Amino acid sequence: MSGLALNNISMRFDLPNGGSVQALKDVTLNLAPGELMSVLGPSGCGKTTLLNIVAGFLAPTEGEITLNGHRVLGPDAERGMVFQQGALFEWMSVRDNVSFGPRMKGQRESKWAGNVDHLLDVVGLQDFKEKAIYELSGGMQQRVALARCLANDPDVILMDEPLGALDALTREKMQSLVLKLWKETGKTIILITHSVEEALLLGERLLVMAPRPGRIHKEYRLPFADMGVNADLREIKKHPDYASTREEILGMIWDMEEEIMGRTEAAQ
Amino acid sequence: MTGLIILAVYIAIFAGSYFIIMRLLSGRRSDFTSLKTVTFGDESAVVSNRAASVISIVTIFLIWGAFTGSKWVPGFLHAPGPFVGEAQFEYTARADDGTEDSATVTVLVHPISEEATAPEVDPGDGWAKNDSDTVGAWRSGLIRVDRNDEKGRDQGHTVIAVNGEPIAPGGEVNTRFGRVGMSQKGTLNFVPAKGLQMEAIWLPPPEAVVKRLVDIASEGYRGFTLWEHLGMSLYRVLLGFFFGALVGVPLGYAMGLSDWFRGWFDPIVEFMRPVPPLALIPLVIIWAGIGENGKIILLFLAALWIMAIAARSGVSGVRISKVHAAYSLGASKWQIMRHVIVPNSLPDIFTGARVAMGVCWGTVVAAELVAAEVGAGMMIMAASKFQQTDIVLMGIILIGIIGFGIDMLMRWAERVLVPWKGKG
Ligand SMILES: Nc1ncnc2c1ncn2[C@@H]1O[C@H](COP(=O)(O)OP(=O)(O)OP(=O)(O)O)[C@@H](O)[C@H]1O
Ligand SMILES: [Mg+2]
Numbered sequence: 001m002s003g004l005a006l007n008n009i010s011m012r013f014d015l016p017n018g019g020s021v022q023a024l025k026d027v028t029l030n031l032a033p034g035e036l037m038s039v040l041g042p043s044g045c046g047k048t049t050l051l052n053i054v055a056g057f058l059a060p061t062e063g064e065i066t067l068n069g070h071r072v073l074g075p076d077a078e079r080g081m082v083f084q085q086g087a088l089f090e091w092m093s094v095r096d097n098v099s100f101g102p103r104m105k106g107q108r109e110s111k112w113a114g115n116v117d118h119l120l121d122v123v124g125l126q127d128f129k130e131k132a133i134y135e136l137s138g139g140m141q142q143r144v145a146l147a148r149c150l151a152n153d154p155d156v157i158l159m160d161e162p163l164g165a166l167d168a169l170t171r172e173k174m175q176s177l178v179l180k181l182w183k184e185t186g187k188t189i190i191l192i193t194h195s196v197e198e199a200l201l202l203g204e205r206l207l208v209m210a211p212r213p214g215r216i217h218k219e220y221r222l223p224f225a226d227m228g229v230n231a232d233l234r235e236i237k238k239h240p241d242y243a244s245t246r247e248e249i250l251g252m253i254w255d256m257e258e259e260i261m262g263r264t265e266a267a268q
Numbered sequence: 269m270t271g272l273i274i275l276a277v278y279i280a281i282f283a284g285s286y287f288i289i290m291r292l293l294s295g296r297r298s299d300f301t302s303l304k305t306v307t308f309g310d311e312s313a314v315v316s317n318r319a320a321s322v323i324s325i326v327t328i329f330l331i332w333g334a335f336t337g338s339k340w341v342p343g344f345l346h347a348p349g350p351f352v353g354e355a356q357f358e359y360t361a362r363a364d365d366g367t368e369d370s371a372t373v374t375v376l377v378h379p380i381s382e383e384a385t386a387p388e389v390d391p392g393d394g395w396a397k398n399d400s401d402t403v404g405a406w407r408s409g410l411i412r413v414d415r416n417d418e419k420g421r422d423q424g425h426t427v428i429a430v431n432g433e434p435i436a437p438g439g440e441v442n443t444r445f446g447r448v449g450m451s452q453k454g455t456l457n458f459v460p461a462k463g464l465q466m467e468a469i470w471l472p473p474p475e476a477v478v479k480r481l482v483d484i485a486s487e488g489y490r491g492f493t494l495w496e497h498l499g500m501s502l503y504r505v506l507l508g509f510f511f512g513a514l515v516g517v518p519l520g521y522a523m524g525l526s527d528w529f530r531g532w533f534d535p536i537v538e539f540m541r542p543v544p545p546l547a548l549i550p551l552v553i554i555w556a557g558i559g560e561n562g563k564i565i566l567l568f569l570a571a572l573w574i575m576a577i578a579a580r581s582g583v584s585g586v587r588i589s590k591v592h593a594a595y596s597l598g599a600s601k602w603q604i605m606r607h608v609i610v611p612n613s614l615p616d617i618f619t620g621a622r623v624a625m626g627v628c629w630g631t632v633v634a635a636e637l638v639a640a641e642v643g644a645g646m647m648i649m650a651a652s653k654f655q656q657t658d659i660v661l662m663g664i665i666l667i668g669i670i671g672f673g674i675d676m677l678m679r680w681a682e683r684v685l686v687p688w689k690g691k692g
Contacts, residue, residue: 057592077598087589090688091611101597104607134691152597 002068004031004054004156004188009063011049011214023049024060025213031205033155036182036189036225038203040196040249042256046214047192051158054190055081067155077101080154082145084161088133094144095120095129101152112151119147123177139170143177150181159191163198172233175201183229196249200224200242201233208249210256218252220245270464273347274331281330285323329474336473337465347464350405352377354387355445355460357431359413361396364424369396373411377445377460380404395419401458406467408459410451427456472658477665480658489659490650492642498666501636501644504560505628505674508567512624516572517617520579524613530580537576545570545631549638558639563632570631571624578620582613615682615689622678629671644670 011024023046031037039047052058054065056075065072067079080101081087088097096103098119102112120126123143128136136144142162149157159178163171175198182189193199199206204225210217222245224236236242333341337349355375362368371392378384384402391397395418403409414425428434430441430448440449446460468476485494492500522529523537548569556562586609594604636645644667651659682689 052592055592055596057595075592075595077596079596081593081596083589083593086587087593089590089594089608089611090691091614091686100594100599100607104594104597104599104603132688134688148593148597154596 003033003035005029005066006054007063007065009050009053009060009065011046011053011058012061022213024053025215027063027214027216029207029216031156031188031190033188034186035204036191036202037205037207038191038193038199039207039209040193040199040253041209041214041217042211042253042260043194044260045209045211045256047209048160049214050209051081051160051190051192054156055079055158077105077152078154079156079158080149080152082142082149082157082159082162084164085138085141088141088144088148090133093130093132094125094136097133097144098129098147098151100148116147116151119151122181123147139166139174142166142174146174146177146181150185150187154187156188156190159189161192161194164194171198175233176228178202179225179228182225196246196253197237200246200249201228201236206249208252211260217256220249270335270466273464274335277331278327281323281327285320285327289317289319289323332471333474335464335466336468336471338473338475340473340475349463349465350377351445351461351463352379352405355443355458357441357443357445357448357458359396359427359456360429360432361414361417361419361425361427363395363419363426365419367395367419368428369394369417371396371413371417372398373413373456373458374398374400375409375411375445375458375460376400376402377405378402380406391416403458403460405460406462408457411456411458413456426454430456469655469657472661476658477662480656481662481666484659484662489647490642497642497647498644498670500642501629501632502670504563504567504632504643505625508564508632509571509621509624509628511564511568512571512628513575513621515568516575517579519572520576520581521583521609521613523576523580524583525609533576537573537580540569541573541577545627546634549635553639563635563640566635567628567631570627574624574627575617575620578616578623579613582616582620583609585616586612615686618678618682618686618689622675622682625674625678626671629667629674633667 006027006029009024009027010022013021013023015021027050039050041047049058053060054072056072056079072079089100092100095116099109099112099116102116117126120129123146125140125143125147128140133141133144142165145162162178163174166174178189178191179202181187191199191202193202200222201224203220203222206220206222207216208218208220209215224239224242227236227239330341330345332338334345335347337346353376355377356372358370358372360368360370371394372389374387374389376384376387386400386402389398389400396413397416397418399411399413399416401409401411413427414420417425419425427450431443433441435441435448435450437450437452437454440447442448446458449457449459451457481494488494489497519529519533523533524530545566548566552562552566552569556565590608590612591604594608599607632643633645636643637649640646644663648660648663648667651657651663
């Protein structure tokens with residue numbers, strides 16, 4: 001069986017005071033190769049936890065994950081992660097960051113140099129390849145993170161709010177870039193975001209999660225990502241379906257937030 | 269008293285130069301910094317004013333020179349010096365028979381570095397005869413005015429006034445040249461005016477310190493050249509620091525990576541850290557004697573805990589997302605150690621090294637003060653026993669310069685070797 005499969009994943013964190021938090025409950029999900037899924041949900045609903053489990057940084061308390069038929073038991077180069085920020089190696093140049101994966105595998109420079117150069121071109125950092133990480137802007141750093149992940153050629157790319165810290169314009173450019181790379185490389189991508197618009201534009205599938213315990217609330221299949229590959233993202237936003245789906249999801253998350261607030265108020 | 273005056277002069281120069289410089293520059297102070305609200309803790313909000321630094325240093329030397337009568341400071345800037353030259357005052361004495369007579373005392377006040385003989389004076393009329401004597405500047409001298417008088421103490425010779433002002437045992441009269449006091453036994457005591465300058469034995473002028481530096485640099489001190497003294501101290505610091513880092517850094521890494529190591533060494537490290545290395549000197553002397561070994565051990569201990577703690581925090585301070593990123597890029601444990609943990613800890617280790625070098629430098633000087641045959645600390649300690657204040661000052665200045673130099677060197681190395689520091 002190819003693709004990524006999550007079977008009844010539950011995650012409970014034991015707290016130092018003896019209590020525990022049920023971060024995820026019975027999450028079941030299947031992603032075919034090449035699918036792009038965006039994940040939305042109120043803060044604290046377990047999105048990061050889910051991604052960390054898929055990446056192999058956390059072991060779920062129940063359930064199992066398989067990728068292309070074999071079980072996920074820890075971090076591996078087949079599942080790459082793009083972090084929100086601060087995960088680049090600032091003691092290395094841009095090029096050394098991007099080539100980190102191949103170098104760790106012991107590949108010779110002649111083998112990876114072409115691909116790394118190509119990726120630096122794609123993300124528009126060819127002129128900055130010898131620069132230090134701290135000399136780059138936030139948006140440039142995110143492009144390095146993306147290129148670094150791609151250079152390692154993973155089957156699945158996991159992104160935890162990769163564009164959250166960027167300004168609106170840079171963000172839009174990066175969104176186009178993500179779509180372009182997705183179509184070109186055919187990677188399976190899970191993208192967590194706080195922006196409903198971003199989730200709509202990028203997600204071929206869109207997952208809305210609900211909190212306490214974290215679970216899948218609703219799933220959508222959307223046409224916008226496919227449209228966006230060749231079109232201006234701003235044009236898509238004028239699409240009537242886009243606006244109605246946006247309102248629906250916003251209302252849904254709004255209700256959940258209301259409920260959380262109400263519950264914490266009742267508890268006080 | 270002089271101290272207060274120096275403080276007042278210092279504050280006056282501080283405030284005066286502030287107003288002058290700021291007024292002069294006020295025309296072009298409409299840049300962004302003047303609009304910026306200073307955020308506390310934001311280091312870049314306040315930058316050091318170059319002019320202030322230069323004036324500050326010049327002021328210190330100026331005050332130093334002015335209050336020591338330095339030749340390098342123009343005379344009109346000098347604080348009033350001690351009185352030097354011929355001082356005169358008149359005394360009036362009374363004998364048993366009720367007669368009174370006056371005579372003049374001439375005192376040659378001479379610089380203490382010179383010998384002097386009492387000036388010749390005409391004895392004068394009456395039974396009280398004129399006297400002469402010598403007193404060194406900053407010193408005082410008893411003047412037995414009755415010695416040459418025709419009616420001596422056996423005839424009840426008593427001094428009753430100086431310059432016309434009545435005086436009694438225990439009392440004193442101020443003259444233009446200084447203070448004339450009277451001892452309980454009735455003998456006059458002349459204290460020439462000291463002025464506001466410091467005596468060289470307390471504070472030598474800058475040129476004396478420089479002269480000493482030149483002398484010692486060419487002739488050495490106590491059997492060793494100046495370079496041997498300073499070099500030896502530096503050598504001890506480097507050796508002690510080297511061993512301290514050699515053991516401390518791996519220890520810190522182990523503590524950052526293994527909970528067993530952490531648990532085992534945490535109590536020791538946390539206990540030893542607040543113990544000032546100086547407090548270990550007696551123990552180290554008992555155990556290892558006052559020779560080289562003792563000093564190296566002391567400096568090793570001074571550097572060890574600092575380096576261990578720096579390495580520990582460097583390792584445990586790594587962002588977990590960096591380690592996760594490396595894992596999901598396919599790096600092995602060892603590769604993560606070498607390519608992520610170690611480089612990530614370097615800035616912390618450098619900061620630790622800077623602190624450790626500073627502490628070691630201070631500790632070596634202190635250890636040499638206690639016991640050593642050669643070294644910067646030994647030099648100033650030995651000099652202080654002979655009141656060679658100029659050597660003491662020279663030593664302190666050299667120790668300060670070297671300590672500063674070490675720090676600058678470490679900062680420079682930091683900038684070159686870990687340019688990503690604080691930019692993660
Ligand atoms: N290591 C941990 N120990 C204990 N509780 C944890 C831990 N990590 C996460 N949690 C809890 O699990 C729940 C889900 O956390 P998670 O970080 O996955 O949320 P999230 O959906 O990513 O939120 P956000 O949108 O704010 O990033 C939260 O209630 C959080 O407090
Ligand atoms: Mg006489």
